[in-house]
Amino acid sequence: MVLLQKDVKLDNTSKTWVLEKHIDFLQSFGKERHQYESSMMEFLRMSGMYWGLTALYLINDGKIPKEDEIFEYIKSCEHSCGGYSPAPGHDPHLLYTLSAVQIACLLNRELELPIEKIVLYVSKLQQDDGSFTGDKWGEIDTRYSFCALACLSLLGKLNEINLIKAVEFIKSCQNFDGGFGSRPGAESHGGLIYCCVGSLSIAGRLDLVDADTLGWWLAERQLPSGGLNGRPEKLPDVCYSWWVFSTLNILGRDHWIDKEELKTFILASQDNEGGGFSDRPGDEPDPFHTLFGLAALSLMSHDKILPIDPTYCMPKAVINRLGLKPQTLS
């Protein structure tokens, strides 16, 4: 009986990479060339800006164009409650509040934000069991725990929420396979594991993670193509190169996968014409997969990409400037 393993076949496994084209791809995003995508993705544009600007920073020597225009855009999405929306006229949400704070930190202008109002917005979203909702509609998800802890720690205000209860809730989402889900009892998923381990790294509580069991589950995500998937039986996807590999890096077990094979899969997912990375070879590139592909290559110290912090998915230079020391295991 042949067990059909879902994977992709790589044809061009050339290790070359088109750095200059990735810079063009990222700099052109948002202009008329991408008018359609940028309007189609308007409901998450603030996140789209975080992906594009962080990716550009990594390969453009930390230089970001049109800083004032970007900061004006962030302010146009600010609400009186202290939360940020993905675009003007949309509702505020914790996801886009994190993206706005991340962009402001990239621009070295986080002190120009209404910090006390942002702190109030985020702390009001914490529930009695320590969990966080994404906005006033009340959906609980460990993604929002990460957004809250990342956002407040970037502003130096982590002590303004109940960190003990926040950690307690994340612990209650730990599964027997060592992984984490979106809520207690939910199945383990690569993206949510990144959020939970990232939260525990910010809180300095990685002692709660069963690093060997989880490391094993994460290493199992690697397929013959070299790519990583987010759950068993799923196809490999460049963004899981980040969610899964950065978590292995935080746990000090990144050598448990074959980095050369992962690098080959990521480079095979480049668009050699227009630049950018797609989710897997042959698909259309987008800023989301371009950031997470470049970020994973940065963790493997691929040439000419600035170092990235595995916990915040932000340039190490910015995390160091903010004096942040997210915990990692050796």
Ligand SMILES: CN(C(=O)[C@H](Cc1cnc[nH]1)NC(=O)OCc1ccccc1)[C@@H](Cc1ccccc1)C(=O)N[C@@H](Cc1c[nH]c2ccccc12)C(=O)NO
């Ligand atoms: C809404 N999103 C998703 O659902 C993507 C879709 C996808 C991409 N490749 C396969 N599927 N899925 C996704 O981000 O899953 C990873 C994940 C899931 C939950 C928590 C963290 C990461 C994507 C956007 C998107 C949609 C469609 C195609 C490509 C990108 C998205 O916004 N993801 C969010 C995931 C996310 C939400 N909260 C977070 C907190 C910390 C880190 C990541 C997130 C993100 O990365 N924000 O910076």
Ligand SMILES: [Zn+2]
């Ligand atoms: Zn993806």
